[in-house]
Amino acid sequence: MRTIKLIVIHCSDTESGKDYSVEDITSWHKQRGFRTIGYHFLIHPDGEIDGAKQGCRSIPEIGAHVRGYNRASIGICYIGGLLYSEPADTRTPAQIDALRCLIKSLESIYPEIEIVGHRDLSVDLNGDGVIQKQEWMKECPSFDVKTEL
Numbered sequence: 832m833r834t835i836k837l838i839v840i841h842c843s844d845t846e847s848g849k850d851y852s853v854e855d856i857t858s859w860h861k862q863r864g865f866r867t868i869g870y871h872f873l874i875h876p877d878g879e880i881d882g883a884k885q886g887c888r889s890i891p892e893i894g895a896h897v898r899g900y901n902r903a904s905i906g907i908c909y910i911g912g913l914l915y916s917e918p919a920d921t922r923t924p925a926q927i928d929a930l931r932c933l934i935k936s937l938e939s940i941y942p943e944i945e946i947v948g949h950r951d952l953s954v955d956l957n958g959d960g961v962i963q964k965q966e967w968m969k970e971c972p973s974f975d976v977k978t979e980l
């Protein structure tokens with residue numbers, strides 16, 4: 832069993848109001864050269880959570896969702912993150928609930944686990960120990976995980 836230290840939250844970088852399946856994201860990730868979908872969980876706008884049973888990666892399996900941190904992390908992606916092509920927190924109330932619920936159950940299995948957003952793992956360019964907005968490689972997951980979760 833690999834050591835799990837981190838949950839990394841992502842958005843699918845897709846327009847608010849549209850849903851995409853595990854199959855859709857699997858095919859996008861295959862186009863990028865991944866073997867299959869890179870995430871362990873997918874959270875749909877209606878609050879449904881897809882996991883390994885629905886075709887996402889199983890937790891013992893290393894994901895493909897964040898450069899440099901895949902080995903010790905679990906990747907959770909909510910569908911959305913864009914509003915009129917601009918990064919935005921498009922999570923529906925059902926997605927917010929589902930995400931909190933999923934994190935709570937993972938925390939009961941891994942009490943020491945840390946939760947971050949994808950953008951919080953950007954490179955600290957000026958080396959001050961804080962990842963600032965201008966250092967984000969991308970906006971994913973389009974909300975501040977530290978204050979919102």
Ligand SMILES: [Zn+2]
Binds near residue numbers: 841842896972
């Ligand atoms: Zn991401």
